[in-house]
Amino acid sequence: MRAVVVYESLWGNTARVARALADELGRTMSVRVLDVESAPGTIEDYDLVVVGGPTHGFSMTRPSTRESAVSQNGAPRAPTVGIREWLARLPHISVPVMAVAFDTRVDTPRLPGSAAKAARHELRSLGFDVAMKAKSFRVHGYEGPLVDGELGRAVEWAREVEAVLRGAPPPPAEE
Numbered sequence: 001m002r003a004v005v006v007y008e009s010l011w012g013n014t015a016r017v018a019r020a021l022a023d024e025l026g027r028t029m030s031v032r033v034l035d036v037e038s039a040p041g042t043i044e045d046y047d048l049v050v051v052g053g054p055t056h057g058f059s060m061t062r063p064s065t066r067e068s069a070v071s072q073n074g075a076p077r078a079p080t081v082g083i084r085e086w087l088a089r090l091p092h093i094s095v096p097v098m099a100v101a102f103d104t105r106v107d108t109p110r111l112p113g114s115a116a117k118a119a120r121h122e123l124r125s126l127g128f129d130v131a132m133k134a135k136s137f138r139v140h141g142y143e144g145p146l147v148d149g150e151l152g153r154a155v156e157w158a159r160e161v162e163a164v165l166r167g168a169p170p171p172p173a174e175e
């Protein structure tokens with residue numbers, strides 16, 4: 001089995017979750033972890049696609065929210081491409097490969113909207129099998145760090161994803 005984890009991250013929190021997921025998935029399959037800026041324009045020959053990004057403005061980031069993160073919130077740099085733009089350019093797939101989406105979001109206040117839900121919607125439109133619900137991981141403030149225990153939740157979720165990939169029924173959504 002082969003998996004690819006494509007992530008976007010301004011401060012590194014989503015990247016840490018992506019690596020935790022990849023490490024766990026990597027116990028049973030071959031995994032590539034790619035920053036979205038260096039991800040290829042097509043996804044081929046994978047059994048599982050994992051897409052993750054930070055929630056900005058109740059959804060996936062936009063060029064304007066990434067620039068604002070730098071100018072208003074002190075992010076080190078704005079990625080030139082986010083998962084929104086990457087997904088928008090992906091071609092429709094012919095075989096329904098399993099895909100899951102995750103995001104990071106602030107812990108407080110609890111805001112509506114989620115980059116992962118928006119990404120999952122795009123993945124479904126592209127023909128992926130999105131049987132599993134979107135997953136969120138929480139950070140303190142805009143810059144993080146991740147809330148205690150979130151990397152452990154990432155490991156648990158990776159195990160659930162792997163089980164579904166191997167035929168288990170998808171678990172119910174938490175929220």
Ligand SMILES: Cc1cc2nc3c(=O)[nH]c(=O)nc-3n(C[C@H](O)[C@H](O)[C@H](O)COP(=O)(O)O)c2cc1C
Pocket residue numbers: 008009010011012013014015053054055056057058059065066068069073104105106107111113139141142143144
């Ligand atoms: C411009 C901007 C808008 C944001 N909007 C939201 C939001 O709508 N909901 C939310 O929960 N977090 C929001 N956040 C917080 C981000 O989700 C947080 O910065 C991100 O999870 C950190 O992940 P990263 O280190 O991978 O960039 C926003 C952050 C920025 C900079």
